[in-house]
Amino acid sequence: MARLRNIKNSNEILSNSKNFINDFENYKGKWNKEVFHNTNPIHIEIGSGKGKFICELALQNPNINFIAIDRAESILVKLSKKVDLEKLENIRIILLDASKLSTIFKKNEIEKIYLNFSDPWPKKRHSKRRLTHINHLNIYNEITSKNSLVEFKTDNINLFLFTLETLEENNFAIISKTFDLENDDKLNKQNIKTEYEKKFMEKGFKINKVVFYINKKEKNNEI
Ligand SMILES: C[S@@+](CC[C@H](N)C(=O)[O-])C[C@H]1O[C@@H](n2cnc3c(N)ncnc32)[C@H](O)[C@@H]1O
Numbered sequence: 001m002a003r004l005r006n007i008k009n010s011n012e013i014l015s016n017s018k019n020f021i022n023d024f025e026n027y028k029g030k031w032n033k034e035v036f037h038n039t040n041p042i043h044i045e046i047g048s049g050k051g052k053f054i055c056e057l058a059l060q061n062p063n064i065n066f067i068a069i070d071r072a073e074s075i076l077v078k079l080s081k082k083v084d085l086e087k088l089e090n091i092r093i094i095l096l097d098a099s100k101l102s103t104i105f106k107k108n109e110i111e112k113i114y115l116n117f118s119d120p121w122p123k124k125r126h127s128k129r130r131l132t133h134i135n136h137l138n139i140y141n142e143i144t145s146k147n148s149l150v151e152f153k154t155d156n157i158n159l160f161l162f163t164l165e166t167l168e169e170n171n172f173a174i175i176s177k178t179f180d181l182e183n184d185d186k187l188n189k190q191n192i193k194t195e196y197e198k199k200f201m202e203k204g205f206k207i208n209k210v211v212f213y214i215n216k217k218e219k220n221n222e223i
Contacts, residue, residue: 010073017080020093029106035092036065043112044069046098046131051079053116053194058091060192065090071097098131098139105143113140113150113214117196120156132163134170137214144214153181153209155200160208173213181207 014020021027027035031042040063045054048068058066068083068091070076076095083091096104118131128135132152140150154160160179167174178184181191182201187209197207 010077013077014073014080014093014095017084017093019083019088019091020076020080020095022095024094024096024104028104029109031067031105031109032065036090038065040065040090041111042067042109043114044110045114045116046070046101047115047118048079048093049075049117050195051082053114053192054079054091055082055086055088056192057114058088059086062090065092067091068093069096069098069101071095098136101139102142107142108145110140110143111145111148113144113148115150115152116194117154117200118152118159120154120159122158127162130159130162132159132166134166137166137170137172140214141216146215148214149175149211150214151209151211153194153197153207155196155205155207157208160210163210167210167212171216173216175211175213177208177210179206179208181209184209187211 015022021035032039036042042065044067046069048054048070051068054066054068058064068076068079070079073095076093080093083093094104115131119129121127121129127133130136152163154163157179164174164177176187178187181188193201201207
């Protein structure tokens, strides 16, 4: 397939892995029935990287179906090997750009979204590429059910402030937020550290986190 061309080895490894879904276009509205063969809720992580976070989460929550999404093939090979090694039955992996999510998931199909240490795209002219830009939030809105949550963590204060501003301007309801996750008793309680999180914490960075409803507040009808 076009999306796997030029990287023969990655192509082979991923094709041979049962957790990697190459024909994801076929499952819009059918992920539970045809991929997971159960009715458990589906949670996705966008930009999973090497996958430490989603693997630990999946291990702790065997009754949730997880889908790890990243647009970098070589990283997904590492994640796929980890899922195999740990024999995690409740994770599937997709090579996809976040902007395409509504082509593969139907409204109400996803119950929760995790965004961890998304690329900050610091230049203003690249702001639309940020995974918390309103264009992306609108896409997440198209695939999620009512009361679905997004959990977003970043070391990057500018990306965090941009995100909070976007949420406020567009009327998304924030449940909780912190500028210092490690010292926030409530939000840090069951925190699973990602690869980037560990790296940035070792360098002394504070971690920011916000949890919000992805369905917008209606006027006079707050969630
Ligand atoms: C900085 S890394 C963070 C990886 C991991 N979440 C962590 O915290 O260790 C960002 C990841 O997001 C992926 N990514 C960036 N933009 C993306 C997009 N538009 N769609 C899907 N994945 C994306 C990158 O390929 C990369 O693996």
